[in-house]
Amino acid sequence: MGLSVNAKYRLILEREEQFAKALAYRVVDPPEMSPWLVIAPFYIIFVWYQNHRLRAGAETFSQEFLVTKKHALSAALDLAAGGGRDKRQALEAFRDTGENHPNQAAVRAVRLRQTAEMELLIDHYVRLLQADGTSYDDLVKDAYQTRSAYLDFTERLEQAEKAVICEAVRLTAKAEGDLFGSHRQDGEGR
Numbered sequence: 001m002g003l004s005v006n007a008k009y010r011l012i013l014e015r016e017e018q019f020a021k022a023l024a025y026r027v028v029d030p031p032e033m034s035p036w037l038v039i040a041p042f043y044i045i046f047v048w049y050q051n052h053r054l055r056a057g058a059e060t061f062s063q064e065f066l067v068t069k070k071h072a073l074s075a076a077l078d079l080a081a082g083g084g085r086d087k088r089q090a091l092e093a094f095r096d097t098g099e100n101h102p103n104q105a106a107v108r109a110v111r112l113r114q115t116a117e118m119e120l121l122i123d124h125y126v127r128l129l130q131a132d133g134t135s136y137d138d139l140v141k142d143a144y145q146t147r148s149a150y151l152d153f154t155e156r157l158e159q160a161e162k163a164v165i166c167e168a169v170r171l172t173a174k175a176e177g178d179l180f181g182s183h184r185q186d187g188e189g190r
Helices: 005-027 043-065 067-080 087-098 104-130 136-144 147-188
Strands: none
Touching (some): 005 043, 043 067, 067 087, 104 147
């Protein structure tokens, strides 16, 4: 007997959370150990503070990384369990989550890219929730049947994630350029 849809949901979410945390600790730079730890033991306080900031930064990164995945998984659970909401409604609800943000245009541009990512994720999670198995790996094997089918999905997901990152970087650079450009213009008049 296979797992229930809710058990599969928890299994998939747990796997996504593990991946996000592992990725976060690879992305967020840990503080370097220093010879000052031996020479000046009070330096331990500084290292402790840096480690605390690392953990907080990694947790923030992990939670932000999971935003689209959690929304997509929740929508997939609704679809797999016959919850009434369809994929289009889930995508529209997600797109509208940034409506009250001070920089709506930027949020809307990123959400548009994230929506494409979510479409892939919802389909992926529905496949996993409908698959048979008792582990995440079993679900993937049953859902995709062949390695090439799964690799095709991961390549499409990677492209969608890159589009989100590129849009966020572009908007961040634009915002920083606007910020620094306005400061230069203010400074030029002095």
